[in-house]
Amino acid sequence: xxxxxxxxxxxxxxxxxxxxxxxxxxxxxxxxxxxxxxxxxxxxxxxxxxxxxxxxxxxxxxxxxxxxxxxxxxxxxxxxxxxxxxxxxxxxxxxxxxxxxxxxxxxxxxxxxxxxxxxxxxxxxxxxxxxxxxxxxxxxxxxxxxxxxxxxxxxxxxxxxxxxxxxxxxxxxxxxx
Amino acid sequence: xxxxxxxxxxxxxxxxxxxxxxxxxxxxxxxxxxxxxxxxxxxxxxxxxxxxxxxxxxxxxxxxxxxxxxxxxxxxxxxxxxxxxxxxxxxxxxxxxxxxxxxxxxxxxxxxxxxxxxxxxxxxxxxxxxxxxxxxxxxxxxxxxxxxxxxxxxxxxxxxxxxxxxxxxxxxxxxxx
DNA sequence: GGCTCCATGTAAGGAGTTACATGATTCA
DNA sequence: TGAATCATGTAACTCCTTACATGGAGCC
Numbered sequence: 136x137x138x139x140x141x142x143x144x145x146x147x148x149x150x151x152x153x154x155x156x157x158x159x160x161x162x163x164x165x166x167x168x169x170x171x172x173x174x175x176x177x178x179x180x181x182x183x184x185x186x187x188x189x190x191x192x193x194x195x196x197x198x199x200x201x202x203x204x205x206x207x208x209x210x211x212x213x214x215x216x217x218x219x220x221x222x223x224x225x226x227x228x229x230x231x232x233x234x235x236x237x238x239x240x241x242x243x244x245x246x247x248x249x250x251x252x253x254x255x256x257x258x259x260x261x262x263x264x265x266x267x268x269x270x271x272x273x274x275x276x277x278x279x280x281x282x283x284x285x286x287x288x289x290x291x292x293x294x295x296x297x298x299x300x301x302x303x304x305x306x307x308x309x310x311x312x
Numbered sequence: 313x314x315x316x317x318x319x320x321x322x323x324x325x326x327x328x329x330x331x332x333x334x335x336x337x338x339x340x341x342x343x344x345x346x347x348x349x350x351x352x353x354x355x356x357x358x359x360x361x362x363x364x365x366x367x368x369x370x371x372x373x374x375x376x377x378x379x380x381x382x383x384x385x386x387x388x389x390x391x392x393x394x395x396x397x398x399x400x401x402x403x404x405x406x407x408x409x410x411x412x413x414x415x416x417x418x419x420x421x422x423x424x425x426x427x428x429x430x431x432x433x434x435x436x437x438x439x440x441x442x443x444x445x446x447x448x449x450x451x452x453x454x455x456x457x458x459x460x461x462x463x464x465x466x467x468x469x470x471x472x473x474x475x476x477x478x479x480x481x482x483x484x485x486x487x488x489x
Numbered sequence: 490g491g492c493t494c495c496a497t498g499t500a501a502g503g504a505g506t507t508a509c510a511t512g513a514t515t516c517a
Numbered sequence: 518t519g520a521a522t523c524a525t526g527t528a529a530c531t532c533c534t535t536a537c538a539t540g541g542a543g544c545c
Contacts, residue, residue: 141531141532141533143532143533175533175534177533177534177535179533179534179535179536180532180533180534183532183533184532202541202542203540203541203542204540204541204542205540205541206541
């Protein structure tokens with residue numbers, strides 16, 4: 136792609152690289168199963184993305200002959216691997232600061248709420264975070280060929296959610312005081 | 313709005329509530345100045361959002377008479393305040409887990425990189441995070457009428473980025489070993 | 490035979506991005 | 518007077534979401 140790839144396109148290349156040969160449907164399932172909420176997992180996003188990436192020559196699509204569904208197995212071409220590397224290394228300067236987060240965004244404006252509502256909001260957020268942490272703990276990744284990166288990312292998610300819970304606990308103590 | 317508001321719309325209501333009366337241009341500047349990267353701050357997103365919210369009756373727009381630019385000061389209507397409260401309290405179950413993050417996403421696929429590239433990536437991410445932390449430390453929020461929420465959100469951002477740096481430090485140690 | 494899952498797609502609509510256009514005000 | 522900033526907006530484009538459509542495979 137002459138211009139930069141979207142996060143979805145990059146992630147699709149990554150999934151095909153680590154889990155491929157895989158069907159487009161499999162890619163969709165993979166996104167749906169992610170513990171990280173916010174991934175689309177909608178066919179209306181992923182199929183067109185795969186089509187674009189195929190058109191660029193990054194994905195090779197070979198039909199499964201023993202299946203009369205129009206099943207096709209996807210793998211990365213050499214150009215696709217290069218594109219994946221470039222996408223990963225093309226981390227922008229602003230990435231790695233704090234991303235937009237729906238909980239923090241809302242927290243800015245809790246002054247408009249009653250104290251009871253504020254407490255309810257923070258407790259709800261903490262409940263959400265705890266549930267997410269459980270989900271992460273129980274999650275076992277697909278047996279892809281390359282586990283190291285997945286394990287590192289998983290620790291990142293965990294550290295993130297744990298820090299959030301500590302923050303919410305402090306906030307709760309502050310508001311209850 | 314019959315259907316749910318977007319994050320941008322909610323945040324716009326929040327900014328107008330906490331900083332208003334404020335011009336649309338001022339709202340744009342406020343987003344641009346945010347330490348949280350990922351906010352649009354594009355007129356092509358914010359002006360139409362304000363238009364939608366005005367159409368819904370959430371924003372009142374009064375022309376500034378002593379200014380021949382078409383300057384208008386925005387404030388929230390009562391319906392707008394209710395909508396802001398509903399948006400804040402309408403935190404979905406999945407919010408508060410981990411959001412999509414460009415650094416973590418890429419980390420999943422570092423297996424395709426050489427060890428040198430892996431180290432470069434992690435170091436770059438850590439540099440980004442450190443810079444973000446500095447920016448947060450030096451940031452002083454606008455003197456809005458309601459500081460408590462802003463202070464809480466700021467602590468959240470700080471905790472988030474600090475956790476990220478610890479994670480990246482560990483990852484670096486792991487990869488260098 | 491019917492239900493569930495596998496598998497691939499498209500159509501309509503909405504929201505955000507980039508880039509452009511226009512003009513007033515302020516300050517050196 | 519010229520440049521930077523204040524101030525409002527639109528047009529084209531891209532991508533994502535929701536919803537729908539279609540049909541084969543596997544299992545009870």
